[in-house]
Amino acid sequence: MRARIASLILLAGLLVPIWVRSPQLPEPEGNGLALARQRLPDRDRLARDLGPLRLEGAWQLTGASAGGYSALVPVDDDQLLAISDGGMWLHLDMRTGAPFRHAYGRLGLAARSKEKEDRDVESAFRDSRSGAIWLGMEGVNAIVRMNAALEEENRVRSASMRAWGVNSGPEALTRLEDGRFLVLRETPTSGTGGRLHEAVLFEGDPVEGAKALRLQFAGPRNFSAVDAATLPDGRVLVLMRRLVWPAPLTFAGRIVIADPRDIVPGRTWTSQEVAVLASDMPLDNFEGMAVRKGAQGRVEIWLISDDNFMRHWQRTLLWKLSVDPAQLPRTDASKRVR
Secondary structure: OHHHHHHHHHHHHHHOOOOOOOOOOOOOEOOOOEEEEOOOOOHHHHHHHHOOOEEEEEEEEEOOOOOOEEEEEEOOOOEEEEEEOOOEEEEEEOOOOOOOEEEEEEOEOOOOOOOHHHOOEEEEEEOOOOOOEEEEEOOOOEEEEEOOOOEEEEEEOOHHHOOOOOOOOEEEEEEOOOOOEEEEEOOOOOOOOOOEEEEEEEOOOHHHOOOEEEEEEEOOOOOEEEEEEEOOOOOEEEEEEEEEEEOOEEEEEEEEEEOHHHOOOOOOEOOEEEEEEOOOOOOOOEEEEEEEEOHHHOEEEEEEEOOOOOOOOOOEEEEEEEEOHHHOOOOHHHHHOO
8 A cells, every 4th residue: 555655646746341361462551652632523514424423533643653554453441452564563542531551562473574565464353352363464465363462373375365466465354253254355356347356255264274265345436445343243344445636645435334144155245335434534544443342332433544654644543433233224134134
């Protein structure tokens, strides 16, 4: 993604209670990173584009450890783990009323080279019971499993993702309610009108050699699939992103919903739009999404943006949204089981 944006900028210039087994992550500390709350449009304006989603808050992260985050997973209550495409992790404590704290470190990836493709994490899923984390690695198109201490245990380069390209790989990854793993390719397949994305459904843990089923996922036209997260009711939210203009950098976003029960071999897996992320909101290159159960039956949806380490042009933003799952659009399968 960073390479594509840099090329477009140049062109524009030429033109004009969850528990974790020990060992655990370091406790967040209160230094080296600043959190600034962003001003939001009024609720009526937000409702026109966000639909059933409610934007509870938006913040900008600044500081030496604030950039490059493309994956996001929940850790504990109101705590998050962001992972960068430079192989770094950031543990955020976002508890309401508590001082903002964080911890920062390097992933224990087996590949120690300085090549970006050996550190390019674009997606993640975390098991809340064991603390294990599965990472989608772009460039090498691999899935890596990390233990709770963020040390690599195993990896696989599945033949089903081998032809996904150097800069258009496993950008979205989640584990479904039944234990299967879903991986979406970032960019739409050429010749499909900008809507269809290659996807792989693994029957179990990919790094343990689970069988892979290839399928196609349909999203909004000319949007990239940049993350996915499984809702408590088993449906999947997919975060979509599009670069609108390179100078100044302008992005558009969408959140869509799809039901794994609608997956039929040989047919396209379709989605429905939930929300539009519009330019008059505090918006940037959102690439990471985490979902967790919230209060009073609501679900929290956290988003983080990747500034591509270009802080003069982009920001690292963090959003907290919430939704009543009953208000989300119903797909064919979810309508049948109501």
